Amino acid sequence: MEQPPFLVLLYYLYTDIEDPELYRDQQRALCEELGLFGRIIVAKEGINGTLSGPRSACEAYIEAMHADPRTAAMTFKIDEEQDHVFPKLSVKARDEIVTLGLGDEDISPNEYTGKHLTPKEWKEEMENPEAVILDARNDYEYDLGHFKGAIRPDIGNFKELPEWIKEHREELDGKKILTYCTGGIRCEKFSGFLVKEGFEDVNQLLGGIVEYGKDPEARGENYDGECYVFDQRVGVPVNHVNPSTVSHCIHCGEESSRYVNCAYPPCNDQHFCCEKCEPASGRYCCEKCRDAAAAAAS
Known part of the structure; x- marks a missing residue:
């Protein structure tokens, strides 16, 4: 069978970027040269991106990132597609590559972060009666799909999560916390925040939902619905073992992930x-x- 001609790359890395504005311009020039579309955010703390493009162009981008000492350790999550999943390219320099809203008390995942669980370990820990599964995404992402038994914080934006935690601390104290997000980047900071707040057993899903769905052993088991993604696909399948639909049309009430x-x-x-x-x-x-x-x- 012929391979789909396009790839989608999802990636991030917390690494020192001395001049974010210069690095932004270099990233834009590289992507324009290769014909890649998508969104990239760079900051002094690192880079966060999602790109789509022809297979050869994406492979060239990965090669360029691995050739740069600052991003040589970059891990890419890769999907195959028939065409671009973004309409254009956006590359921006910001104060943070993901905003938890802590201001001067912002978390560096290179100093504070939770224990990383492989998909296999995550799957096992979800069965732990002492574990609390905490979704670190926005409410509309949860509504499209989530892990069985996961708590849905009533937040519309990631930066609202610290305040939600403070309001619900009694529910979480003394528990093994399992937290997850789409690709792992939000949990790097969020789990670090939980560690600094004094929670003793904080764990995060390595690679996020996307990696859990791709893992040959976990195969997305016990993830209900689809994974929300910030491109034209909106939702992507995760569970290859016991899939289900958790969302419903607001007009007729029938199952729908649209x-x-x-x-x-x-x-x-x-x-x-x-x-x-x-x-x-x-x-x-x-x-x-x-x-x-x-x-x-x-």
């Missing part, structure tokens, strides 16, 4: 809408938005 944005621009909220209900719903998330759109058009 996320759409509300057609009323000031709202734009993501919601589940099956193909059958889209024509009648007009992609509005509620009657209030439909009425507001009609009033704005009149």
